[in-house]
Amino acid sequence: MNVLKLISWELDRVKKSYLILVGILLLLQFGWLGAFLWRQTATYEQMRLEGMTGYTVSFLHYLGSTVFTLSVGVAIVAMIFFSVWIWYRDFQGRGTFMMRLLTIPTGRMELFVAKFVTVMMLILGLFAIQWMALLLQYQLFTAWLNAKMIPLQGSFEMAIQFDYLAIMYPESGFNFLVHQVLIGFVVLALFTFVLVERGLWQRTLWSPLLAICVVSGLLALPTFLIIYFDRYLFMDEQIGLFGLALIGMVFGLTLLSRRFLSKKMSV
Template sequence: MNVLKLISWELDRVKKSYLILVGILLLLQFGWLGAFLWRQNATYEEMRLEGMTGYTVSFINYIGSTIFTLSVGVAIVAMIFFSVWIWYRDFQGRGMFMMRLLTIPTGRMELFVAKFVTVMMLILGLFAIQWMALFLQYQLFSAWLNAKMIPLQGSFERAIQFDYLAMMYPESGFNFLVHQVLIAFVVLALFTFVLVERGLWQRTLWSPFLAICVVSGLIALPTFLIIYFDRYLFMDEQIGLFGLALIGMVFGLTLLSRRFLSKKMSV
């Protein structure tokens, strides 16, 4: 019950920044879409006047453009930043809200779970918003080109197979799940980094580096193992080994986080 309350508490606190982020993303994308279409239109007109034909536009031109990529980059960076900030925020200032949070009687792991779920919810939220936005953008895109009678190449389905967008529009539910697990893993690693850094015995300027070493070491070791065994194994075995290593790492990171959060944390 407390976890739910904590989640709603965390969501409430981040609500404003999150809406601003979503606003920036949508503004960037729709603004750019307008500029993009206007430019296509101008080029098309120019070519038509010069008597050239065969000019086509594809939705991939839009989503492959620098600015669209940039907007997705902003979202990713924002989420990475937030995964760390959701903890550091509470250590800010002399007051230290973290003191309050750590003395909540129901246990510190609930705090961990709540913050984790909050970050994942925000990320999934961004996915959902991006899905809808992209679909809407395609509708606008095709409607505009149709109206201007500019030939449209390719389909929405083809376009979203493009590059990194495959992550957002996976081929199957299973793929989607795999992607989310990987994202969750990254969030977990970031959390572990913060907690190790905050719980180190002597907190100095070197703590962050030490914490990075601990966390990356924990991830690197199994990764090297996989790379090493890779060439001796068949596809199925590779996947199995990868899954095993992932479970191992998740286990390791969670235990480390738990130890540092409940026994080592110092405010």
């Protein structure tokens, strides 16, 4: 029950900055779409006046553009930053809010789970917004080109297979699940880093560096195992090994986080 309350509390706290991020993302993308279409139309008109033919535009051109990539990059960086900040902000200042959180009569791992679920909800929320925004952008894109009678190349389905977008538009439910597990793994690693760093900061000035070493060390062994055995295994076995290594790493990270949160954390 406390976990749900904590999730709701965390979501409420992040609401404003999250909406600002979504606003920036949409403004950047729709603004750029307008500028992109304006430029394409101008080029098309110019070519038409010069009597040149064969000019086509694809939605992929828009997706591959620097500004669109930048907007997605901003969202990714913001989410990585938030995964760390969701912990660090509670340690800020003398009257650290973390002191209050740690005295709530609830298991400390409930705090961890609440923060983790919050970050995952924000990421999934951003995915959902990007899905809808991209579909709307495609509608606007095709409507504009049709109105200007500029030939359109490719389809929406082809466009969303582009590069990193395949993560957001997976081919199957299973792929979607795999992507979310991998994203969750990255968030878990970031959480572990913060907790190790916060657990060590009163003991050594090198706590950030040490925390990076601890987390990297924990991830290194399974990674080396995968790399080493990769060449000797069939495809199915490789997937199995990867799955096992991932489970091992998630288990290790969770145990380490739990230990630091319950035994080492100092506020």
